[in-house]
Amino acid sequence: MKTINIVLFGVGNVGSSLINQILESRSKIFNSSQIDIKLAVIVNSKIAFYNKDDINNSWEADFKSYGYPYKLSQIINHVKKEKLTNLIAVDATASEKFVKNYKELIRNGFNIVAANKTANSLSDKFYKDLRLELKKHDKQFLYETNVGAGLPVIKTVQDLHLAGEEITKIRGIFSGSLSYIFNSFSSNNRTFSEVLDEARNKGLTEPDPRIDLSGKDVGRKLLILAREINIIKELTEVKIENLVPNHLNGKSSISHFNENQQELNLNFEERRSNLKADEVLRHIGELGVASGQLEVKLVTEKRNSPFGSLQEADASFEIYTKNYGNRPIVIQGAGAGARVTSRGVLSDLLKISEKLECI
Ligand SMILES: NC(=O)c1ccc[n+]([C@@H]2O[C@H](COP(=O)([O-])OP(=O)(O)OC[C@H]3O[C@@H](n4cnc5c(N)ncnc54)[C@H](O)[C@@H]3O)[C@@H](O)[C@H]2O)c1
Numbered sequence: 001m002k003t004i005n006i007v008l009f010g011v012g013n014v015g016s017s018l019i020n021q022i023l024e025s026r027s028k029i030f031n032s033s034q035i036d037i038k039l040a041v042i043v044n045s046k047i048a049f050y051n052k053d054d055i056n057n058s059w060e061a062d063f064k065s066y067g068y069p070y071k072l073s074q075i076i077n078h079v080k081k082e083k084l085t086n087l088i089a090v091d092a093t094a095s096e097k098f099v100k101n102y103k104e105l106i107r108n109g110f111n112i113v114a115a116n117k118t119a120n121s122l123s124d125k126f127y128k129d130l131r132l133e134l135k136k137h138d139k140q141f142l143y144e145t146n147v148g149a150g151l152p153v154i155k156t157v158q159d160l161h162l163a164g165e166e167i168t169k170i171r172g173i174f175s176g177s178l179s180y181i182f183n184s185f186s187s188n189n190r191t192f193s194e195v196l197d198e199a200r201n202k203g204l205t206e207p208d209p210r211i212d213l214s215g216k217d218v219g220r221k222l223l224i225l226a227r228e229i230n231i232i233k234e235l236t237e238v239k240i241e242n243l244v245p246n247h248l249n250g251k252s253s254i255s256h257f258n259e260n261q262q263e264l265n266l267n268f269e270e271r272r273s274n275l276k277a278d279e280v281l282r283h284i285g286e287l288g289v290a291s292g293q294l295e296v297k298l299v300t301e302k303r304n305s306p307f308g309s310l311q312e313a314d315a316s317f318e319i320y321t322k323n324y325g326n327r328p329i330v331i332q333g334a335g336a337g338a339r340v341t342s343r344g345v346l347s348d349l350l351k352i353s354e355k356l357e358c359i
């Protein structure tokens, strides 16, 4: 039998769904794999809840009642004092600041599973240093949900690359958030701002939806896949069509954006009115291996084309390789949403567990 001890950072849409899925699935997982999943500490940006007993369905109330302000060093001291082993830190935050803690976590015995895409899309130096630290301490880092939420995109690209298959191009609808938004917007008469609010309320967008609309989220995903196949790039080198006007982006606050997001309506209304009856708007990412070009843009597609006929928050990735020729591998399905994402995180947790010690 193996016990794994999880410290969960981020108790928002994805983090909460992960806790609930662990509660739902852990006896099934224990019966099939003899892996006992313990949630040792759960943490948001303000408070930490140290879970002495087994977590149960009242976790949300316990978190609110018994959580208190913390420092990372206190969490590390706690797991040491309790002699917890097989440690895995889950990063379900969207924080650029939090990823700077990864090295300290690794040095203190943690493996890492991240839904947060930041660690893999900061500088090439940060990316490589992190991997050196993992190697030095013999720790694992999995992040399948960084691209396509629960869809197996990263693993597929890694496996093809590892096997020596030459990947020539990856093209697709990389954003489940923007897929939902442009599906809804292209097919009815609601304003862009109304559709954006709906996607946010369904937990389909980034906590700050400007990360989606500015193209940064898809830019990050392209960069993450490029790095998997040894293309050395920085986010600043990705050619991105930014859908947010400058005065609502950059240094302006999220509340300023929320109050003024109707200003987006006019531009998108114009783009919608230019569509023919058989056309829809689609947000595309493209990674050309030979050209080394990474590009994010909003395009017009025929409604009955593969990308044009996607539904809901579907993402779709076409992976072109030398041997697959002009018939790419296609990975398609829900590309955003807390439940598909947290299931992907849970699957990464179990993959890491396979290599941990039985205790
Ligand atoms: N929702 C999806 O469909 C989806 C898909 C793939 C990946 N992701 C990624 O999952 C992550 C979480 O998304 P979400 O929708 O759950 O966001 P959310 O805003 O609902 O939750 C984020 C949580 O992180 C906490 N947090 C912020 N800074 C922190 C810090 N420094 N330390 C500890 N906790 C901190 C917040 O308090 C909050 O509890 C994001 O990085 C997102 O890109 C989400």
Ligand SMILES: N[C@@H](CCO)C(=O)O
Pocket: 148, 149, 174, 175, 176, 177, 178, 204, 205, 206, 212, 217, 335, 336, 337
């Ligand atoms: N913005 C993400 C979902 C939240 O991370 C996506 O569209 O894939």
